[in-house]
Amino acid sequence: MNKQPIGIFDSGVGGTSIWKEINLLLPNENTIYLADSANAPYGLKSKEAIINLSIKNTEYLIKKGCKIIVVACNTATTNAINELRETYKIPFIGIEPAIKPAALNTQTKAVGILATKGTLSSELFHKTTDLFASNITVIERIGEGIVELIESGQLYSEDMKVLLKLYLQPMLNANIDYLVLGCTHYPYLMPLLIELLPNHVKIIDSGEAVARQTKAVLDKHNLLNTQRKKGNYQFYTNRNTDVMASLLDNAFGIDYLDF
Template sequence: MDKNSPIGIFDSGVGGTSIWKEVVKLLPFEHTIYLADSINAPYGDKSTDDIIALSIKNVEKLLSLKCKIIIVACNTATTNAISVLRNKYDIPIIGIEPAIKPAALQTNSKSIGILATKGTLSSALFSKTTKEFTKDINVVEIIGEGLVTLIEKGNLDGPEMMALLKKHIQPMIDANVDYLVLGCSHYPYIIPQLKMILPDNVKIIDSGEAVAKQTKTILQSLDLLREETSAPTLQFYTNAKTRTLEFLLKEYSKIITIEKKDF
């Protein structure tokens, strides 16, 4: 494997760019290729077989682009397909799971909220993780129905988004949660809106930084960190319109390329 090969990242759309930002912050000299499978978003309401098939399709594309490691920047794809992908491919594959463990260990109210897609909340891996860490804790699981669709359109703070969030979050407020775990890589983009609704004492946790650290650890252990300090190539491919990617990544516009591509 070549140290100069890119890190490959895929998601069911634009949400995984929240993970990409953490990776680039920690590993600023690495080449990256990001696949936004927006035409098939959201994965959260698809069957397990469909999620596995889409994940395989995305990995095959990233392998064809000579990636040295792959990040599954999608909670639904991780919880439903990661074991299949790791059994099928030799390349290191990093997944993203809701950060239930830190929330469960740190809660004072013994009540935590998890906002995720149906596909994540109904998966066997999610169920196993939740049971392992939340034995004496009240867990309020809410399916964030409609949120991914709005985020994919770039609609982060319109009245429709705020009304949906209030509906989803109220049961958590009623249950006195003091941690909200974001179980979808799209959701970090609506943290400002969530903070407007949640009481001040509620802490919001997502998995982006942990995924970036894990990526660095694995690349170091395999001696695959890029040694050059020249500017890396940062490529984004989407099979839908580029508008939302451009909006979410506008501060990086001078150093990235975004293309519409079939995959």
């Protein structure tokens, strides 16, 4: 089992930001990334639809021989990971907005979170927020349209800048000092966010924490790949491969295949 790949899926190309962190921490591991871009974004879909799509993605990765699955999608995690864990024996790693470190470290007692509707309305997100952020101001904004622009190759477009300015202004008005990125597509916005935000606002996401948790769970189940050679990477998408290739900067050996 140790040489079998880590499976990673997202509702599009955004989860490659999680893949990058996993690959950085675990370069020996073989990985398979699955982008369900044809159904992106998940954030506007019903809980039932999200669960069904997550099951489809999971079964695809299991057929590919994956030894663990990383749900590199905040919306899929908050809406479907319990069902996945109850249905399949394979270990699952989830991802949710890093509201805890923001809430614990804010000096202005105000943090912003940019996420999808599906994440912000989920029970898991509300439980986490109630637990760690009950005594601070949390400015939530649904990033409507952001995923669609990224998936269509308009990451640094003027339309994107207009959207970000619209979503960030209420947060700046509330004097936030932390911005939590609650969607795996959003780390690719970092250059724009740095440009638009004051220097004192810290931007955090869950990528490094997910990579560390993936390593810990692999170690717990004796599934770490001990080979010394560099791992093999495969990327699958059911939409335009050019967008994914540009995000990965064509720096890796990529095997694209529609599913």
